[in-house]
Every structure is written in C-alpha cells, then in structure tokens.
Amino acid sequence: MLEVDDIHSYYDKSHVLEGVSLHVEAGELVTLLGRNGAGKTTTLKSIVGLVPPRQGAVRFEGRVINGQEPFRIARQGVALVPEHRGIFGLLSVEENLKIAARRRSRWQLADIYRLFPRLEERRRNGGNALSGGEQQMLAIARALINDPRILLLDEPTEGLAPVIVDEIVRILKDIRGLGLPVLLVEQNLRVCEQLADRHYVLEQGRVVYHGSAQAFRDDPAIRDRFLALSA
Numbered sequence: 412m413l414e415v416d417d418i419h420s421y422y423d424k425s426h427v428l429e430g431v432s433l434h435v436e437a438g439e440l441v442t443l444l445g446r447n448g449a450g451k452t453t454t455l456k457s458i459v460g461l462v463p464p465r466q467g468a469v470r471f472e473g474r475v476i477n478g479q480e481p482f483r484i485a486r487q488g489v490a491l492v493p494e495h496r497g498i499f500g501l502l503s504v505e506e507n508l509k510i511a512a513r514r515r516s517r518w519q520l521a522d523i524y525r526l527f528p529r530l531e532e533r534r535r536n537g538g539n540a541l542s543g544g545e546q547q548m549l550a551i552a553r554a555l556i557n558d559p560r561i562l563l564l565d566e567p568t569e570g571l572a573p574v575i576v577d578e579i580v581r582i583l584k585d586i587r588g589l590g591l592p593v594l595l596v597e598q599n600l601r602v603c604e605q606l607a608d609r610h611y612v613l614e615q616g617r618v619v620y621h622g623s624a625q626a627f628r629d630d631p632a633i634r635d636r637f638l639a640l641s642a
C-alpha cells in the first residue's frame with residue numbers, strides 16, 4: 412500500500428538518500444533501523460513531502476504522491492508522528508485531540524481513551540504539564556484521531572523510561588491489531604523485535620538489509636552488525 416521506489420533526497424547539495432526502496436503492505440508493522448545519521452528521518456520526511464525526493468517515486472495505494480504538498484499527502488491519510496512531538500503545550504490534552512480530529516473520522520474520543528487510558532486520566536491537563544511519555548502518547552493519539560490510513564512514527568520510545576516504553580509497545584501492538592499499517596523508525600531493538608513483521612536497515616542513505624522479523628532473529632551476523640552499529 413506504501414511503496415518507496417529508489418528515492419534520492421538531498422539537503423541542498425548534500426545527497427542523503429541514495430536510492431532507498433521499501434514497501435509496507437496492508438496491516439503490516441515494518442521497522443526502519445540504522446545508526447544516527449543513516450537517513451531514517453529523511454526517509455519519513457521524503458514520504459510525507461517535507462523533503463521531496465529529487466528522483467524516484469513514492470506511491471500510496473497505487474497513486475504517486477511524491478511532488479505533492481505535504482498537506483495533500485497528509486489528507487490522503489499518510490500521517491507522520493515526528494520525533495519532536497508537535498503538540499500544543501498551552502492546550503489541554505482533550506483540546507489537542509479535538510483540534511486534530513477529522514470530521515467523520517473512524518476514531519472518536521472514546522476510542523482514543525480506550526487505547527490510551529493515561530490520556531483520559533490527564534485529559535484536562537495542559538500539554539506542557541505532561542511527561543515525555545504522555546506527550547508521545549498524545550502525539551500518536553492526535554495522529555490517530557485524524558483518521559490515517561498509514562502511520563509513520565519517528566523514534567517514539569526515545570528517551571523514555573522502560574515502563575513507559577512498555578506502554579508504548581502495548582499501544583503499538585493494539586494499533587497493529589486494528590490493522591492499521593505502521594512504518595516505525597526505532598533504535599530500540601527490543602521494541603522492534605516485539606512489534607515488527609519485517610525490518611529494513613539503512614546505512615549511509617541505502618538499504619543494506621531487508622528481511623522478515625524471523626529471518627532477522629535467526630541471523631546473528633546481521634543482528635551483530637546492527638547491534639554493533641547501534642551500540
């Protein structure tokens with residue numbers, strides 16, 4: 412349903428993605444791994460039009476979307492939850508959700524609160540008063556209430572305490588259980604292994620490994636290589 416086909420992306424003259432290809436099928440959770448600076452965030456930004464690829468194609472549900480404005484890509488249901496969470500600090504949790512809600516969304520507030528009980532508890536708190544983990548949950552919740560057809564997540568567990576990481580993993584499992592496809596950029600291998608159907612590893616703007624979660628688990632060479640990289 413999402414197909415990234417040999418994209419090349421740049422920051423000015425700096426050639427950052429050198430022919431990245433990947434795909435995410437309906438109902439899949441796919442992770443994008445790689446060390447800092449490998450191009451993971453740039454791949455997500457290229458998909459949503461924030462860093463438009465200069466070559467190659469991005470197709471969503473069979474239609475070419477690269478070259479469109481980011482808001483048009485978002486409107487088609489491609490939602491990015493960026494690393495720096497982008498919530499409104501002066502608005503309450505519930506206001507943050509209501510402002511993001513799309514009319515006729517499949518997601519109502521009650522559905523969101525069922526998935527994120529912590530947000531219901533804190534629904535009258537201001538965004539500024541939330542912990543890092545709660546802000547991350549709110550960022551994911553805001554993306555969901557806007558009724559995406561695919562969710563792109565940039566390092567949702569970064570810097571969070573283990574107990575909160577477990578809560579985010581539980582939420583992502585539930586999202587996956589609902590059949591919503593997810594492309595997850597994540598450095599935490601334990602998180603990836605609990606969630607993913609397939610993995611891609613990026614190095615210096617290229618895909619250097621692609622395989623099923625099972626193949627990745629069974630292949631110590633690639634695991635060691637990745638672990639060594641991320642250490």
Ligand SMILES: Nc1ncnc2c1ncn2[C@@H]1O[C@H](COP(=O)(O)OP(=O)(O)OP(=O)(O)O)[C@@H](O)[C@H]1O
Nearest residue numbers: 422423425427445446447448449450451452453454
């Ligand atoms: N706005 C920018 N302007 C110029 N160069 C950039 C910009 N953003 C990223 N880069 C460079 O592009 C390359 C890929 O960065 P990117 O953020 O995509 O990597 P990443 O794999 O997501 O790593 P990280 O985990 O550190 O975010 C890096 O060399 C980085 O320095």
